[in-house]
């Protein structure tokens with residue numbers, strides 16, 4: 001057992017035992033309130049550069065299975081947990097949580113008073129933290145990393161299927177978004193985040209899905225005109241970062257939340273029905289309500305806890321965006337109909353397109 005420390009930039013130090021790769025690591029300390037789903041969470045590319053604190057007190061109890069990774073290589077900076085379970089019990093378990101971290105080169109710290117850490121992050125706002133064998137007086141400087149570039153595919157990938165053809169713009173997509181599209185019968189072309197409109201046009205899809213992804217959406221400013229053009233030409237669905245990027249491309253603004261929404265229990269109100277849906281979320285930024293041109297966008301979903309914007313619908317183009325994760329994984333699938341409706345819509349619009357041709 002190797003003693004380790006998480007030092008926050010605000011000075012607080014948390015002690016525990018190092019697990020996984022056991023190397024020094026700097027990241028933004030965030031917390032996730034999900035009760036299950038640690039495998040999907042640590043492999044979600046949107047966490048690139050972040051140290052995730054799990055609020056749920058015991059992690060590793062059902063092991064790691066062969067199906068639930070959301071990406072090939074985890075991009076997160078570290079994990080902080082309460083109790084680590086080294087004796088997983090599940091018929092599909094093939095690995096221990098700590099071995100998964102080691103294999104992925106990710107450092108973790110276990111045995112931490114995570115309730116106190118979460119309370120600290122909630123009062124301080126999101127802070128940087130450093131995982132190390134020793135306490136740190138001062139944190140090393142942050143390297144400015146463009147995380148989307150790091151996690152997005154370098155090559156275009158095509159998945160054959162019988163239904164409508166969707167381009168998945170990869171800002172760091174979760175595998176379950178691709179799986180959800182394939183399950184709906186869609187053929188999918190995954191393209192690098194920087195693919196311009198002209199290239200999308202050459203692919204000639206029936207619709208475009210703008211994926212989730214890490215970091216500040218403003219880092220993608222250079223691509224806003226292309227994103228706008230793509231969404232004006234193809235029925236579009238934006239998920240999480242994809243939602244923020246579409247809003248920004250049409251002139252709205254984003255801001256950083258105090259400590260983000262991360263977990264599988266975030267209530268959002270669907271304004272068309274008045275119903276509250278429980279959603280899976282993982283974001284630190286949000287679209288600023290007052291910056292949205294209400295002649296152009298209708299607000300479709302609002303967060304019940306803090307009234308922040310959770311969904312938008314363009315008034316003239318078939319564009320819909322959601323801040324939460326309708327594909328779930330992990331979390332409730334109350335809103336999976338958003339993906340189904342997108343596919344139904346592009347299938348019918350596709351038919352009209354073909355009829356015109």
Ligand SMILES: NC(=O)CC[C@H](N)C(=O)O
Nearest residue numbers: 212213215240241284285
């Ligand atoms: N899951 C996501 O796509 C996250 C979006 C963005 N990086 C944020 O933190 O707000």
